[in-house]
Amino acid sequence: MNCIIIDDDLTARVIIRQLCLNYPEITISEEFSNAIEAIKFLNRNEVDLIFLDIHMPDFTGFDFIETIKNPPKIILTTSDSNFAIQAFEFHCIIGYLVKPITQERFEKAYKKVSSSGVVKDSDEPTSSEKVEMNSGNDLYVNIDRRLIKIDIPSIYLIEAKGDYINVKTEAKNYIVHSTLKKIEEKLPSELFLKVHRSFIINTKKIIDIEDNSVLIKKDVIPVSRSNRPELIKRLNLL
């Protein structure tokens, strides 16, 4: 079985190599410290299995999966257990290993490689943090095993922060493991607008607008050229 390892952490790559030694059928043909190099490799080579880290700077494991055509089977490796739910959105992901990876957990995940079903590691998260549901004016987010209610109209800004979003309300801020895309689907489109790839704003909370930025509370938010026409359209312009 021809495999590659993608992880920005050398320690993690060395550990995975060591774990693979118990399986003579596994050949680690290459290892990569970043996903971009791996994509170039996959454009020229075929592999059967990828050990893929999620949390990498600039280009995450999920970005990688969304980029490659016909992804092979993937076992995710991560220090964060709360990515599991997102992971199961991808059919190519057959295993999920939380670091530090033990021999037992590795074996369990590897045994499932031959089957096409999605495998959950024994460390499947219990503390996933994600946008949970939308009921009327409320949005529930799961933070540290608690479903916390947020009053939607009180949200004035949502900012993407790597694998998290920062939901800013009048009262407090909430760091939630989710994406702008997911929360956008849960919010009323007449109130909220994505003005930049990293920002969604509550248009009712705008204080003023300059050429390519908008002031909300004390935050100056950039407005992409492509999103500006929609923003202008929403305003009650004199």
Place this chain on the structure above:
Amino acid sequence: MEQPNMSYINSLSGGDKAFEEKLIAIFKMEFPEEKKIYLCNMENKNFEMASQNVHKLKHKISILGLEKSYRIAANFEKQLLQGDASLVKEFETILSIIDTYLKKL
């Protein structure tokens, strides 16, 4: 304060001394550099970057069997994204303990 240990590394190595030495050598090479970058980002109040540094250091903390410290690091990583550095002392104490431990190896 809990102390680092080699339990996880030993369980992985299965007595393979070459692997143990290789991993320790990587730790000794990477840890001071990662710590330096983290401290630099903290000094510049670049908490988002520091959070990424903590994420990477967190893996090493877990490999050294520091379970409580790992939880502190995980919370610190998350809090830094909110601009909250209140766990800085606890986290940097953990880094010092690892530093001392690696120097003895």
